[in-house]
Amino acid sequence: NAGVTQTPKFRVLKTGQSMTLLCAQDMNHEYMYWYRQDPGMGLRLIHYSVGEGTTAKGEVPDGYNVSRLKKQNFLLGLESAAPSQTSVYFCASHKGGLEQYFGPGTRLTVT
Amino acid sequence: RKEVEQDPGPFNVPEGATVAFNCTYSNSASQSFFWYRQDCRKEPKLLMSVYSSGNEDGRFTAQLNRASQYISLLIRDSKLSDSATYLCVVIATSGTYKYIFGTGTRLKVLA
Numbered sequence: 001n002a003g004v005t006q007t008p009k010f011r012v013l014k015t016g017q018s019m020t021l022l023c024a025q026d027m028n029h030e031y032m033y034w035y036r037q038d039p040g041m042g043l044r045l046i047h048y049s050v051g052e053g054t055t056a057k058g059e060v061p062d063g064y065n066v067s068r069l070k071k072q073n074f075l076l077g078l079e080s081a082a083p084s085q086t087s088v089y090f091c092a093s094h095k096g097g098l099e100q101y102f103g104p105g106t107r108l109t110v111t
Numbered sequence: 112r113k114e115v116e117q118d119p120g121p122f123n124v125p126e127g128a129t130v131a132f133n134c135t136y137s138n139s140a141s142q143s144f145f146w147y148r149q150d151c152r153k154e155p156k157l158l159m160s161v162y163s164s165g166n167e168d169g170r171f172t173a174q175l176n177r178a179s180q181y182i183s184l185l186i187r188d189s190k191l192s193d194s195a196t197y198l199c200v201v202i203a204t205s206g207t208y209k210y211i212f213g214t215g216t217r218l219k220v221l222a
Contacts, residue, residue, distance in 0.1 A: 031208055033210070035212075038118070039208050040214060041214065042198070042212045042213060042214035042215060043155070043174070043198075043212040045209075045210070050208075057185065088152075090154055090155070099145070099157045099160075100155075100157075100200075100210060101157050102154035102156070103154060104153070105152075105153075105154055
């Protein structure tokens with residue numbers, strides 16, 4: 001039981017490049033989330049999903065897209081990376097009103 | 112006003128000391144409350160849930176005051192290993208389980 005995994009762990013992008021972050025969970029959780037964490041800002045919700053095939057915008061969705069084609073996977077895409085997207089990205093999942101389980105994070109630097 | 116507010120600290124305390132953190136929230140309809148712990152450059156992990164009646168887990172005690180809209184975390188007999196950032200989390204279950212994270216309170220336990 002791996003819990004929540006994230007790929008990749010680190011990435012450096014140049015401005016304008018695109019990439020996809022993958023989150024996978026093996027706990028059969030319905031709810032999945034993507035957050036970004038910046039110094040002094042706390043965790044901010046980018047997008048979330050309440051079940052397979054559904055996605056919704058969070059607090060800071062601009063510049064990101066997501067997809068949840070399979071229940072266990074939640075993908076976060078950056079179509080044209082900007083330096084303001086330099087951050088640590090965390091994926092999380094839960095079963096409904098209970099503990100959120102977090103992945104180990106992806107450290108992204110955009111130069 | 113932020114939805115969830117915490118004193119960022121740092122709280123520097125000697126080993127064996129008792130330390131308390133507070134967290135205030137603005138949404139009176141908030142349903143569930145948690146304390147998470149986050150070690151440097153790691154993912155947040157659940158420390159404990161917070162119940163109206165208060166709850167204790169070893170050296171840790173959490174309390175909720177709905178009238179004044181704050182939750183607290185008390186750590187007794189601090190250990191060096193307690194050094195971390197403590198995140199207050201509030202959930203407003205508007206059908207989508209929106210988790211609101213505080214920016215965290217940093218604790219340093221000194222030898």
